[in-house]
Amino acid sequence: xxxxKIVFWIAAIAIVFSLISxxxxxxxxxxxxxxxxxxxxxPTTAPTPEASVxxxxxxxxxxxxxxxxVSWRVNNPIQVTIPHTAVHYGPDSKSEPxxxxxxxxxxxxxNGTIPADFSANITIGKTGIIYFRAHAxxxxxxxxxxxxxxxxxxxxxxxxxxxxxxxTATATTSGYGY
Numbered sequence: 001x002x003x004x005k006i007v008f009w010i011a012a013i014a015i016v017f018s019l020i021s022x023x024x025x026x027x028x029x030x031x032x033x034x035x036x037x038x039x040x041x042x043p044t045t046a047p048t049p050e051a052s053v054x055x056x057x058x059x060x061x062x063x064x065x066x067x068x069x070v071s072w073r074v075n076n077p078i079q080v081t082i083p084h085t086a087v088h089y090g091p092d093s094k095s096e097p098x099x100x101x102x103x104x105x106x107x108x109x110x111n112g113t114i115p116a117d118f119s120a121n122i123t124i125g126k127t128g129i130i131y132f133r134a135h136a137x138x139x140x141x142x143x144x145x146x147x148x149x150x151x152x153x154x155x156x157x158x159x160x161x162x163x164x165x166x167x168t169a170t171a172t173t174s175g176y177g178y
Contacts, residue, residue, distance in 0.1 A: 051076045051138045053085070053145045056117065061151045064127050070107075071119035072134035072145060081113050082138055087120050089132035098144050103132070114138070124152045 052075045062068040070087050088103035107120035114136070124130055130152055134145040 049075070049077045051136075051141070051143050053134045053136050053143045055134050055145045055148055058132075058148055059150060061153055062124065063155050064152050065123065065125055065155055067121045067123040068150070069119055069121055070132065070134070071117060073117045074114040074134075074136045074138070074143075076114045076138055079113060079115070080138065081111070082136055083111050085110050085112075085118055085134070085136040087122065087132050088135050089122065089130050091128060091130060093131045093147060093149075094133075096144075098133070098135075098142065100135075100142075106135075124150075127152050127154050 054073050054075070056071045056073050058070040059068050072085075072087065074082065074085055086106045086109045088100075088106045090103040090105055094102045107122060110118050110120070112118075118134075128151075130150045131147055132150070133147050136143050
């Protein structure tokens with residue numbers, strides 16, 4: 001009886017092993033590798049903004065002896081305090097490399113925390129073309145705007161305006177001080 005049970009279990013184990021070995025077969029030849037494409041992400045970092053100086057507003061023409069305003073923006077990716085920003089100007093166009101002495105004149109030097117907008121009043125006494133750039137020193141480095149120009153014209157002379165005969169009219173004030 002024990003012998004029958006042993007034979008039974010040996011036969012059962014043999015059957016199980018033969019079933020398992022039938023499910024697994026040895027590889028036939030060289031297997032073909034399966035290539036799975038892998039997407040490598042491309043870094044999408046935005047370009048780091050750099051410090052810059054740009055003219056925001058300036059007239060195309062001005063009258064000799066009368067002031068005009070130039071406004072400019074000093075940009076920087078982080079907030080810092082600068083020791084110098086001004087408009088540098090003169091009668092001749094200047095190309096790079098520029099220095100603090102490139103233009104013979106400049107507005108009063110301003111300082112402050114940037115990014116910020118600045119403005120200066122300029123009065124030119126002679127007629128002609130004036131070239132200018134806004135400038136700032138940021139972290140010890142010089143930054144210049146593109147060069148711009150203003151045509152300075154002669155003031156109108158009251159005696160040079162021909163008189164026009166007019167009829168009498170009554171003026172009223174608008175309340176604006178004109």
